[in-house]
Amino acid sequence: xxxxxxxxxxVTGAGSGIGRAAAELMGREGxxxxxxDHDADAARAVAGGIGDGGGRAxxxxxxxxxxxSVAAMVETAVGEYGRLDALCNHVGGTDPxxxxxxxxxxxxxxxxxxxxxxxxxxxGTRHALPHLIRAGGGSIVNTASVAGLxxxxxQISYGAVKAAVISVTRYVAVQYGPRGVRCNAVAPxxxxxxxxxxxxxxxxxxxxxxxxxxxYLGTPQDIGNVMLFLASDESRxxxxxxxxxxxxxxxxxxxxxDRGGPPSPAG
Ligand SMILES: NC(=O)c1ccc[n+]([C@@H]2O[C@H](COP(=O)([O-])OP(=O)(O)OC[C@H]3O[C@@H](n4cnc5c(N)ncnc54)[C@H](O)[C@@H]3O)[C@@H](O)[C@H]2O)c1
Numbered sequence: 001x002x003x004x005x006x007x008x009x010x011v012t013g014a015g016s017g018i019g020r021a022a023a024e025l026m027g028r029e030g031x032x033x034x035x036x037d038h039d040a041d042a043a044r045a046v047a048g049g050i051g052d053g054g055g056r057a058x059x060x061x062x063x064x065x066x067x068x069s070v071a072a073m074v075e076t077a078v079g080e081y082g083r084l085d086a087l088c089n090h091v092g093g094t095d096p097x098x099x100x101x102x103x104x105x106x107x108x109x110x111x112x113x114x115x116x117x118x119x120x121x122x123x124g125t126r127h128a129l130p131h132l133i134r135a136g137g138g139s140i141v142n143t144a145s146v147a148g149l150x151x152x153x154x155q156i157s158y159g160a161v162k163a164a165v166i167s168v169t170r171y172v173a174v175q176y177g178p179r180g181v182r183c184n185a186v187a188p189x190x191x192x193x194x195x196x197x198x199x200x201x202x203x204x205x206x207x208x209x210x211x212x213x214x215x216y217l218g219t220p221q222d223i224g225n226v227m228l229f230l231a232s233d234e235s236r237x238x239x240x241x242x243x244x245x246x247x248x249x250x251x252x253x254x255x256x257x258d259r260g261g262p263p264s265p266a267g
Contacts, residue, residue: 001030004029005030008031009031009033010073010074010124010128012091013143014036014043015039016193018188018224019037022090023224025224028055029232032057033055035047035059036061038062038064043061044059065120070120070123074131075127084135085138087139089121089125089165091120091143092116096154100154101153102156113161114161118161137179137182138182139183139231139235140172140184142186143186144162144165144169144187145188148162148163148166149187169240169242170240182235182239184240185243189245189249191218192217192218211249213247213248213252218246
């Protein structure tokens with residue numbers, strides 16, 4: 001229960017889904033958590049839950065597309081807890097109704113996606129770095145996606161901005177590794193969050209599951225556990241990496257037979 005003892009972390013997008021799971025897991029492991037989200041009620045509820053469980057958490061209302069708001073978020077964490085050890089730049093995504101193939105792409109949605117996914121990550125990292133360095137180094141955990149590693153028939157903006165998040169991760173790792181700061185990304189595959197469940201019909205969810213090597217979809221906790229590991233000193237020799245957490249979706253050859261279990265032993 002002490003994997004993040006004495007550490008202070010900020011998780012953006014912590015009001016729901018994966019970010020919520022990460023914040024709760026980190027709170028349970030002893031961190032002081034700034035639960036940062038656009039949705040003030042959600043942030044309050046998650047922070048309250050962590051507190052009820054005996055952890056330390058403070059809610060914070062942030063808009064990660066507004067650099068002043070991001071700067072104030074970092075200062076609040078340091079003001080509350082006196083230091084900063086990890087920042088999870090988790091907010092991201094695009095609107096699937098506007099993020100289509102290139103010829104049908106809404107360019108305003110592309111610009112919004114850059115702000116929400118990439119600029120937010122740069123801004124959070126810039127404001128956190130001096131505090132992380134002061135604390136003797138620390139960990140930045142960015143949320144990418146397998147979409148940033150592959151091509152797809154839709155959501156070209158999403159793929160492009162998540163690829164940019166991966167690139168930023170490597171540059172920050174190289175530029176600030178000498179000061180003791182680590183920077184890694186998680187690249188989730190399909191994860192059963194409220195957003196996924198509410199936006200996709202059951203047959204599409206079933207199809208997504210069918211692409212995995214494992215016979216199930218991930219939960220927010222599956223990704224949150226990897227974020228916890230990356231925030232902790234257990235990953236102290238790990239930087240500039242993209243950890244793919246996708247149930248084996250991207251390891252499968254397209255030529256692999258449909259899942260049906262391993263062949264029976266001969267005889
Ligand atoms: N769910 C998946 O299958 C999946 C897969 C790959 C990557 N991801 C990535 O995970 C991240 C979030 O996904 P999730 O499933 O946890 O989503 P979610 O919709 O459950 O939660 C997102 C949270 O971010 C908050 N938010 C939205 N805009 C904000 C803003 N401008 N400032 C501050 N907070 C804001 C929302 O209020 C919400 O609480 C994204 O970066 C997404 O691309 C998700």
